[in-house]
Amino acid sequence: MMGHENHSFTSDFILLGLFSSSQSSLVFFSFIFIIFIMAVTENTVMILLLLRDSRLHTPMYFLLSHLSFMDILHISNIVPKMVTDFLSGSRSISFAGCGIQIFLSLTLLGGECLLLAAMSYDRYVAICHPLHYPILMNDYVRVLMAGGSWLVGTVNSIVHTAYALHFPFCGSRAIDHFFCEVPAMLKLSCVDTTLYEREAYVSGIIFLFIPVSLIFVSYVQILLTVFQMKSSEAQKKSFSTCSFHMIVVTMYYGPFIFTYMRPKSYHTLGQDKYLAIFYTILTPTLNPIIYSFRNKDVLEAMKNMLKCNCLH
Template sequence: MIPENQTSSRDFILLGLFSSSRTSLVFFSSLCILFILTVTENALLILLIHRDSRLHSPMYFLLSHLSFMEILHISNIVPKMIANFLSGSRTISFTGCGFQIFISIVLLGGECLLLAAMSYDRYVAICYPLRYAALMSDRLCVLMAAGAWLVGTLNSVIHTAYVLHFPFCHSRAIDHFFCEVPAMLKLSCVDISHYEQGVDVSAVIFLLIPFSLISVSYVKILYTVLQIKSSEARKKSFSTCSFHMAVVVMFYGPFIFTYMRPKSYHTPGQDKFLATFYTILTPTLNPVIYSFRNKDVLFAMKNMLKYNFLYKK
């Protein structure tokens, strides 16, 4: 651990996922690969959705916002981890920590709401295909996306202001790889029970309610799929729903377990392990699960590559 007297009195120390020893080089290399892969595939997906008119549908409109959130989210956390590992320093300024908290809460909250909106889109598309255009209008899609960003931002402003307002009287060493609220609260030396009640309310709004709506949507989707006469179509739809639910559980499960447990039950190792799912792994998997297994996206990618490499020679 870096001695705290080497940092400003307002700086924090991020203990991180790994030390700067040689044994951590494999984990560091994997992190760099995941970061590059996540940014590349999400940026590619946004580009494809923007360029190909066949992808100008409500599902892909919402998915482009999800991909943009994923790029911002992983870029908010991983570059600082990489910089600290390469420099041998683990410090982060008070302002930098506040910025990480703010951006992280905006994007995590927004993604929770956006995933619920996407599940509603799939529910309408499969269960009410003839009414899809009316139920999923362009105006509603814009409102859903804007609402996810706006509500996530308002929630983040409140929580960031509260967390940074608490006095940090003990060690300023955060046993985490980024400034996350539960890890920050452990450093406070005042009673935070009232604030924790506010965290519980936010967790219900952003975690339990959206997750419940998503679960109900996919149960109804599966019920509809099971009534399809074509075994091939039924198998394809069931496979798609299964992958979607797997990603949803991978995101919401660790997130709920982290934010809805009492403070006394948190351990640094568990919190860091769980946080890797909703900050690093799901941003990498989302484009693959939601899009790159889709023939329309693959066709759009093929056309873009053909245009760039054949017609521009």
């Protein structure tokens, strides 16, 4: 056993990735790279807009700025390594590098799950209890929500990263994934991981089922309030906004739940890595569009920023 543990700390892993280095994979690789550039650009622009325009200094946009920062870090933790591996033909990743990927990924995934729930609560208060909004979403509350998402996500990640990496890995060290993700790595372990899977299931309830339930309840309450409005235009706009938000939430939480809350024996080769595309690559690109760039205030702030740059 000690020999296996020592071996785990000195040998590299192999990431099989999404695609091979063949010419036929070039189109798919280019698509992923373009999405990465779009995600980083969109989220960076969003943060700059929120920093420079005082009209966007509200609790909702404060939470959105943290969401954008999480999305930049998350996709940057994964795609550059994919690009490097594809161009160089080398697919190895060190044990330490794998640990860093797991830690950052779990921190940002967990933090974003909690942050999305906080954002849905913000919308619920703004629409259903507008008179109490300044009290229920004051500066202390919004900082507590954002800081709590980062802190709880980090603590959870430290525990799971340390626990997952202490398992001995025997035989093949080829991870059938495009980054180091815990469920894919557990399949390489030569010991029983049932106890850890049970603990991961509990974390899944805290970070997945509870937040997604809160989001669902919040939007149901929002829709019920909106349907009581007399303005059909307001109803149509609110319903459209809620629909887009729920599509993104489903794309994020659905594959995430399916990946992390199944027993190891139910994970099929190659399936998890395609599901992971949704919550690691696609949603960081869609979040700014759905939550921000469809908003009049954000579009107006962008126009003002472009005017200022043109004048200079």
